[in-house]
Amino acid sequence: MSVAAPAPASGPAAAPASAARAAWALALPALMLFVGVVVIPLAMTVMLSFHDWGQYKGIERVFILKNWQEIASDPYYAEMFWRTFRVAILATLITAVLGAPEAYILNRMSGRWRSFFLLVILGPLLISVVARTLGWALLFGGNNGLVNKLLMSFGLIKAPLPFMFTETGMVVALAHVMMPFMVLSVWAALQRLDPQIENAALSLGAGPLTIVRRIILPQIMPGVLSGAIIVFSLSASAFATPAIIGGRRLKVAATLAYDEFLNTLNWPLGAAVAVLLLVALVLIVAGSNALVERRYAEVFR
Template identity: 85%
Template sequence: MSAAISADPPSAGETRAGLTLALPALMLFTGVVVLPLAMTVMLSFHDWGQYKGIEPVFILKNWIEIVDDPYYAEMFWRTFRVAALATLITAAFGVPEAYILNRMQGPWKGLFLLVIIGPLLISVVARTLGWALLFGGNNGLANKLLMTLGLIDSPVRFMFTETGMVIALAHAMMPFMVLAVWTALQRLDPQIENAALSLGAGSLTVVRRIVLPQIMPGVLSGAIIVFSLSASAFATPAIIGGRRLKVAATLAYDEFLNTLNWPLGAAVAVLLLIALVLIVVGSNALIERRYQEMFR
């Protein structure tokens, strides 16, 4: 005997109750996110002078300066290049790590999960300062270890380089990639792998033909999170990159607090936000299309 489940639309009272419950969160979101963003966008069209300060006029001078000056193009190119490299490293190491974690049993699984998410409990500034101590110039622990292992003949410069920024960012963002892929692996039926193995497929074939296609949405989701956080990161590029090797976040910070050119700093911040939104929206469209192809 089958029971029909009716999906009646919510009544007017239920709708009003839902809106009433959502109103505090909506007000908080508007006050904390929407209004500051709107004020930042408006500020980016204001004028600024060393002696006259900020003038509330509508001009395009800041945006034209960013577009015309190759210095800003270099800053944004470095920002997205470092974020992309950090994302590739986290994917290369995070996906196998999540796969191994998913196959663990008993207390080892909980222990290694704690090891993975443990760095999230520590301030990113403290973690970055730890990397600064490891890099530490020619006599840093990283160079000493690499030279002891025979991987390098002479010390490699890590501080104040893009290489150091990529390594530190990849370490800081690794838990987000691992957790995203591990969540996707939770929805994977292990019997499918066992069936493929029983039919004669090798382990690498199972991973390449069965596991990877099904967890690819998780990999893409993790890549979106890592790329967005890496491109907008401030503490790690500021400590490892220093004053000269700037990215978009540190550039906006300097414009706000050092040169006091708030409108130009606002324009840099808004442009970074627009670029990240476009990248995230495009990536989400790719993920949705991937899901549709999987379940078609």
């Protein structure tokens, strides 16, 4: 007597496998694009950082640590990276101090005014970063710039302040460019905050400072931390704003890598600078992200 072969699995047990295959099939084009556009160029850049270079011999495909040793031993590169992170931290602090109250006011507006001012906040994102930075260069404009004239007319300063080719100018321009990211992050966190909680606190006798310290700040802090991660990452890796406002003599890591690639043609050293900046940002963002997740767990548990 013959025994019939078992029928293929069907029903609920086969559904997860079919769904998994469909998900992989849908994600495969995006995964291939990610590998081709991001992973492979990054791997080639890492490999390039271990090659040798000479003015007359060009790039030699050998495995050496000369570029990394030069970065580690020369204080010039340490100053470049310290300036990069210093400018990024200051720009992040400014956006947090100004962007959080701005997002809170935006959240309390009526629908019509909220839409208008949201468009105003997002307006800089609709303009090229180069155009925005050139606008700041015109406003700074040396001793006779509009910014210095306004500060002197209000009596805030007695002599013109240098903004072009200074870290101060870079921080101001970067803070303006990155402000929408902070405002949107804090505004998204404020969507979880019920305005009636503030009214209840007022009815129970809490003062404005107590409401801000005990109710508003704990709720918006995850948004501030998330926005700080975005602003810091974009500021530390920015190129156009430091290149225009800082100029040739006030370099950061991004402009340093650019000069090594296109001016001195020392591609291996430029690749080492770029890889080191990427690794530093990944470590900082990963640690900050862990802090944000822990903060979310404490607030919303």
